[in-house]
Amino acid sequence: MSGNGPDARPRDLATGESLPPASQPGYYPGFQTLSQRDFWDSATRRVVEERVRNVPRIRFFSPAEVPLMQCLCDHLLPQGDREPERRVPILNYLDERLAAGRIPGYRFEVMPPDGEAYRLGFQALDRMAWTARGSDFLGLDWDSQEALLKALHDAEPWPGAEDVWSRMPVHRWWALVMGDIAAAYYAHPWAWDEIGFGGPAYPRGYSRLAHGEAEPWEVDERRYVWVAPEGALSDPVESERVAHRGTPAQGQLGTH
């Protein structure tokens, strides 16, 4: 596999060789939150198991939109390091939110409703691609797609869709899509295993609170060094995000 595409895998820093696909990437080999499910209350068990077993079918995106949205997911939250059957079906969870009309309790006055924002964004992707390369977004090669998306991430969109970005600020669109994709991925127990999050703990609770100690059923970290696939523009991250056009990058989810 060359360095680009949805199946591109991270590489070993020393050898430059692609790492083999894993059922579970990350630094906590063998850690499985789902193995603890008998210790969870039944309401939590039901919700988490449903998420894994009953992947919602696509209802919001049209058949024509699905490949484009899937391509966005592959760039914005790549899973090439995961065995195909262990990839989180981000698109389906995201689609389910939009189909159900669930919103977070607000809409920025500068933004259209969420579903409309997605579709406007799709139009913009195709128009920017046509203007630059004479092809729709899916017709671009992987590296060009990545470059176009990096430009959106930087709030410096390629020419061709100025009317769309005058209707909704590009940084708000990026935050919407990126937030939805991240919420879908990191709500999944396979992602919890990857990052070493202990997951649900009622009614048993946690007993080792202090100094980052692992519970008896958790796994200590075993780090390895990896670099992103060749051509990936998303790594490393910025040290601090630059405010866009005077608007500070405001977070959305609550901690206090």
Added chain:
Amino acid sequence: MPSLLKGPLGGAFPPSDSAVHRLGSMQTVDLQAMRRYWDDDLVDYVIVGVGSAGGVLCQRLARAGFRVVGLEAGPFWDTEKDWVSDEVGSHGLYWNDLRITGGSDPLTLGSNNSGRGVGGGSVHWASFTPRLHPSDFEVYTRDGVGVDWPISYADLKPYYELLELEMPVAGPAYFPWGDPHGYAFGPHPLGGVGNKLMEGCAALDIEVSAGGPVAILSGSRGDRPHCIYRGFCIQGCKVGAKASTLVTHVPDAIASGAEIRPHSMVSRVVVGSDGRVEGVNYLDRNGNEHHQRARAVIVSGYAIETPRLLLASACPGHENGLANSSGAVGRYLMAQVGNVVLGRFDEPVRMYKAPPAHALTEAFYETDPRNDFVRGYALQTVGPLPVAFANQMIAARGAWGWGLRRQMMDYNHWSPLGVLGEILPWEENRVTLASETDQWGLPVAHVSFNLHENDRRVSRAGTARAIEVLQAAGATETFSESRYAHLVGACRMGSDPATSVVDGFGRTWDVPNLFVCDGSVMPTQGSANPGLTIQALAARTADYLISQGETVFTSDRRDMTPPPVRRELSPPGTHRGVPRLANR
């Protein structure tokens, strides 16, 4: 690896209709046996919103013998069945109906600051319960900013003391800031984030309050079990260790004869021909409209829904909104600076364990002439779970793609600190009605928010201090996310009817039997989480209403005599203490 228990002895925890796995004894609320009123029954008080304030009001007024109906837009939670230890699965705890947000520094709404369902925001608060400082009640006199409250710290102090016992609050025996005081329930053990706050502050010689103040049981009490340190506080405490009015006050309200009517969305406060309110219109879960008659109405819908309802209740004589002759309804809305600063440590922290709220410092709370701003900020532990943490990485660092995957694999190495900073009340930060309507056809709230220079300086200083603390604790890398926390104001209390909506007891200046009691009455906010103050204000308003008796319903006279503190109205079990022998 040692051999581990592969599953619970005796098998998986059984379905939730069994009581077997409940922790400790649990109180039972029998809604079938709850007293019910018909819409055309004339009750004494209708309370709009059964949250932090509404729950306390229902409890106090019912215990004093009034006929009380609490109308709540959301459900009556059955916590064991309805709540889950899961971030995304807890979406329904929040007020998710559409609101439009704008201004130069727009607020985000919903998950961070607005509850729905019986218990309201106290269901999903992290439950830090610091008091306001005495200085908070006179920031205009002291610093020439904001406005003074019409009441003083001394007026509220007895109610802080009461509510700290009723919740109850766990914390240190000596809390050094503001009006120094102690807590009856012992402090909680520290999690990894508290360790880092303590280490950093110790290195910098900054005092820390460890293990509270937080409204989470550190020991079992009556029919409630103690904390199990699972970290899902803001997803709703299934354990029942964290205080919410759903567990602390609503059961006693019902036992005392109040009716709590869930799925009741109030659409209008109705004014009669005599200029007094005569009840409210509300929609049931099927969208059918009802009218509940009442001799007085208390609006307790919090800082967005309370002004929204008053504005939507405009009528002849109140063309600009009910009780809005001052034009102050919806104005002076406040949020607090709620920046999250994260430090990366070489060793693991595992921020998801222990209550997110368990240690803080108020060493930078007060105005300090050495600063280039007035008022201040607190630093507090927080504990974002993976989805919230990913959003912080996205918002603050622009993380995406492989970079996001990489950062998230280090989740266990980051320790967050929350900055809680005072934002001053500004007239143009306000709630108005938008042209869009919600699923009931009611106009939704439009919220406009702008930061001013002092607010920005508080925010910057708080973030810089948090970075300093994390670095002193050994962080090798830091970054910060700008965000807000909490909402208050927008129907403020005051001494002058021309510039405020309600008097010092929550009575509207314009309509003698219409009251507002929730966070929206707060004229300023300090750097303290507002939950305790909201409940203390509710207990004080209740004592006032009880002391006024029938005159609230029959007279337009405004009596500002402070009421006696009615400690006997606390829920049962609040005051026991060492037995004293009678007649000695």
